[in-house]
Amino acid sequence: MNEYELKVFDEIEDWKRKITRRSGMMNRVSKKAQEKINEFIPEKVHELMTESIKGMVKATLFGSQLTTNRKQAIGLSLEERDELVRIKISSFQKTAIIEGAGTGAGGILLGLADFPLLLTIKMKFLFEAAAIYGFDTKEYEERLFLLHVFQLAFSSDEIRRNTLAVIENWEQRKKELVEMDWRKFQQEYRDYIDFVKMLQLVPGIGAFVGAYANNNLLKTLGETAMNAYRLRILQKAQ
Template sequence: MNEYELLVYEEVEEWKRKLTRRSGMMNRISKKAQGKINEWILEKVHEVMTESIKGMVKATLLGSKVTTNKNQAEGLTLAERDELARKKISSYQKTAVVEGAGTGAGGILLGLADFPLLLTIEMKFLFEAASVYGFDTRKYDERLFILHVFQLAFSSDEIRKHTLSEIENWESRKLVLVEMDWRKFQQEYRDYIDLAKLFQLVPGIGAFVGAYANNNLLKHLGETAMNAYRIRLLQKTPEL
């Protein structure tokens, strides 16, 4: 492997160490509180929310599959793919900032619209990231991988470690994975963003909070996607 690939390998290893560290106390307390709230919610409500998000995500996946330029990174080196990925992240951060500021400034009704809009932006970005790193999202297992990247970015400590293991061993795991655990998928995502966007509906500061939170969420998702695809491209420990 060349020097750049060695550098990337080291970056990925450092990212994995950070990713698997235990969350801070505030995040752990928040997760525990959210877990209690989820226990109080009626099972029928959970079922409705799960089916709603499942339908929303699948519709977004279908639309993104059609609109993504699948040949945009053909023939590029890993360094060139990384640079293109960073440009995509920056572009989608700007889109998310505008969306978050607009819905945050619009009060409760527009604030409620933020969830599906942000989800659409995030899924569209993940399709772009897959294309940048040379993976064909027309294949079912690649769309399933996208959902695992999403879950890796927005989940609690235990789920994050498990999902990272799935991604590191994707070539074997994809043979036995049939479908996402949609209940887990939607609960982990909601719990994660609830804390990040807690004050978005507050008049006067909603626009700022929405813009700031969305910018950070896309930055985090971008870093996660880059490194998840790098893991798949770097199949073994590089040697000088």
């Protein structure tokens, strides 16, 4: 490893400690409340929501695949790739802020449109990050990895630890994974963002909450993607 790669290795170790730390009291209480609510939702509704989000994500994956320049970082060093990803994170945060403020100011109807719009922004960013770090999303296993990165960013403590273990051992674990657990995927994501997105529908503060929440969600996703892909690169280098 060169000097920069050693620095990145330390950053990844710090990041892993941070994301495996126990969530705060507010997040734990919110998660327990969501689990109770989910118990009262009929199974048919859970199935419908799972299929809806699965279809939404797959459509977004297809669109992002077509619009991503997969050769944009050929020949760049890891340090140069990191800098390019940081620029992308900043750019996507600005897009998400505008989207969140616009839908937040529009009340309930536009607030409902926020979910698919924000999901599209997040998935598009992940495709850009994968391309910059040199991973070909035309391959099914790379799209599956991308979904695990998404799940790692937006899930509860236990699922986050389990997903990190999969990502850390991707070369071995990918052989066992045929399909994403879509039920878990949608439920974890929905539970993660539900509370703040409910506030986004409140008149008067919706625009501010939407902009603030979306900025933080893209920041979390950016940090997660950056470290997950850097982890794989360093593992290959070793």
